[in-house]
Structures are given as structure tokens and as C-alpha cells.
Amino acid sequence: MQLLTTIDRAKLERSAPLAESNEFAIYQLENDTYALVHRHVGAGVDWQAITLSGDGIFRVSELLTRAARSLYRDMAAELSKARKS
Numbered sequence: 001m002q003l004l005t006t007i008d009r010a011k012l013e014r015s016a017p018l019a020e021s022n023e024f025a026i027y028q029l030e031n032d033t034y035a036l037v038h039r040h041v042g043a044g045v046d047w048q049a050i051t052l053s054g055d056g057i058f059r060v061s062e063l064l065t066r067a068a069r070s071l072y073r074d075m076a077a078e079l080s081k082a083r084k085s
Helices: 009-013 054-084
Strands: 002-003 018-020 024-030 033-038 047-051
Touching: 002 024, 047 054
Parallel strands: none
Antiparallel strands: 002 047, 018 024, 024 033, 033 047
16 A cells, blocks of 8 residues: 555546546556545646555455444434434
């Protein structure tokens, strides 16, 4: 895993992302190396990335899923309290 404060934007723009949503995308760099890229919208701002192996993507996705569930539970609890009031 590597944190890249800048990544070759021109090279990535020629490739189709494997997955994308708004400012984020995942690109395949090599056989088993992928980059989760924050594609800044503002002009003059470098794109940043974290590189991961295929296995790393699965492990990180599990962590993100757990975090999302926790956030959802917290949000649902707050909404439930607000509805009772």
C-alpha cells in the first residue's frame, strides 16, 4: 500500500475506471495493483491516490462496510429519537 500525493492524471484519464462515484474512482495500474483515486474537481489541484493489491481492496471494502453500518445505526438511532419527540 502506498499513499500517492500526486498521480499521473493524464495516464489515468486514458483508462476506464473499474468503479467510480463522483470524485472517487478505482483504476487498475498493474496486474494486481489498483489505485483508489480522489479526482479533485478544482483546476490546478493534483489527484491523490492510495494503491492497494486485489486482496487489499477486499480487506478495505470490509472495513468500509463495517464503518458504513456503524454510521447507519448511529443515524437511524438519532432519527428514531427525533421521531419520538
